[in-house]
Amino acid sequence: MALSKFKPASFDLTDNYAFTGTTTGATGTNQLVLIKTLTASSSGDLTFVNGASSVVLDNTYKTYLFKFINIHASGDEVDLQVGFRDGGSAYDATKTTTYFEAIHDEGDSTAQVSYIDGLDIAQGTGFQTILRYLGNDNDESSSGEMYLFNPSSTTFVKNFMSESITLTTNGYVNHLHVSGYCNVTAAIDAVQFKMSSGNVDSGTIKLYGIL
Amino acid sequence: MAFGEVGTALSKIKSPAVNLADTFAFSGTVTGFDKTPLTLLSTFTSDGSDDNATFNSSLITSTFDEYLFIFNNIHPETDGAELTFNVSIDNGSNYNIAKTSTAFWSEQVESGGGQLQYRTGQDSAQGTGEQIIMNDLGNGNDEAGAGVMRLFNPSSTTFVKHFICRHQYYHFGSANGNTAGYAIDNYTTGYANTTSAINNIRFIMSSGEIQGGTISLFGVA
DSSP states (O other), rough: OOOOOTTSSSSEEEEEEEEOOOOOOOTTTTOEEEEEEEEEEEEEEEEEEEEEEOOOOOOOEEEEEEEEEEEEESSSSEEEEEEOOOOSSSSOOOOOEEEEEEEETSSSSEEEEEEOOOSSSSEEOEEEEEEEEOSSSSTTTEEEEEEEEOOSSSSSEEEEEEEEEETTTTTTTEEEEEEEEEOSSOOEEEEEESSSSEEEEEEEEEEEEOO | TTTTOOOOOOOOOTSSEEEEETTTOOOOOOEEEEESSEEEEEEEEESSOSSEEEETTHHHHHHHHEEEEEEEEEEESSSSSEEEEEEESSSSSSOOOOOOOOEEEEEEEEEEEEEEEOOOOEEEEESSEEEEEEEEOOOSOOOOEEEEEEOOTTTTTOOEEEEEEEEEEETTTTTGOOOOOEEEEEEEEEOOOOOSOOOEEEEEESSSOEEEEEEEEEEEO
C-alpha cells in the first residue's frame, strides 16, 4: 500500500537531503546542465574527455556549451586555442573555420572589424585560436563561450562557433568570432584548450549540456 | 524504526512508501540534484514611463561569475533614441567607470540593401559615459528591440570586467535619407576598466523614457 502521508516529524522538509541516486522528474525543466568546471592553475592544458572525471561529451546532449571566465595567461601576446579529438589520442581533427574580429584601443587610434586571413583554418589539423592576444598583466584576461553541436554524430561534420572578449596585451579590446566545423564523421569525444605558448595561469572553463 | 519516531534519523524508505508523483515542498537545502545553472534574479518591466532600469547591489554580487540580461520589446519614448548602460562600483552613487569597447552591426533596409560596418561613435575608448547598446531605436507602435548581454565576474577585484552584447532591433526609418526602417544586428563588446567590484548597472535611454519592454537578469552558475 502506498504511503500517502508521513507522521509529523518523521520526514522533516526543512532538513538537508543528499540524493545520491538518479533523480528523474525534478530536473525536467532544466534545459541547461552544468557538467564540469575546470579551474586553471598554471595549467598546460584544460581538457574535457568524455567518460573521465565526470565529463559527459557524447550523445547525452545534442549541444554542448563551453564558458570561459577570466582566462589569464602566463605568457604575453598569446592565444587560447582549441583542438578536437576524433579517435586516438591526438587533438587533431581536421577543421575548416572562419575568423573575424572587432578591435578598438584605449587610445582610440584603431577601431575596425575585419576578417583575418591566416588565423582561420582551411582543412588543417592544428589548434584553432578562439581567444586572441592575451596579455599577462594582472588585470588582463579573456571571457567568452563556444558551442559544439552534436559531437557524437557519426553522420555529419561537427559544427562549432565561439565568441569572446579579451583585454589584449596592448590595451585593446578584441571581440572575436570564430566558427567552423571539424570535417570528420567520427564522433568527437574530447576537447582540449591550451595556450599557443606557456600555461593557462588562471581562469575557469565550464562545460554545459543543452537538452 | 517506525515513521514518526522523533529524534531518529531516517535512512531508507521502503518502496512504495513514498509516491514520487506527489508534490513535496522542501524548504531546506537539497543537494545532489542537477541544479539549474540559470537563475532568474529579477525582471524589470516598464510601466510605460521609466527613466531607467537599474539592477543594484542586492542582485549584482559575487554569487555568480556570469550575469545574463535578456531584453524583450524595448520601446523608447523618443524616435531615434539609444538604449545605453553604465556601471557603478558604489551601488549607483556614481556611474563613471571607464570603458573600452568595440561596436559593429549588420543592417538590412526594408527597401533592400544590406551591409556590415564598424560603428565608430557607438564604441568607447576609456570613456566614462553611457555605453550604447541599441542605436537609433524607432518609437512607432510596432517598433522595438531585443537582445542579450553577458557581464562576466563583476565582483572580481583582480580583472577588468568583460561584457558582450548582441541586440536585434528596429532602427527608426528616417535615418540616412531613407524612409523605410532597418533591421539591425548590433554587436557591442568591451570591458569596464576597473579592478573594483561592480555592484550596480543602469540602463537608460539617451533621450526620453523607456516606454515598454522587459529586462530579465539571470545568474549563471
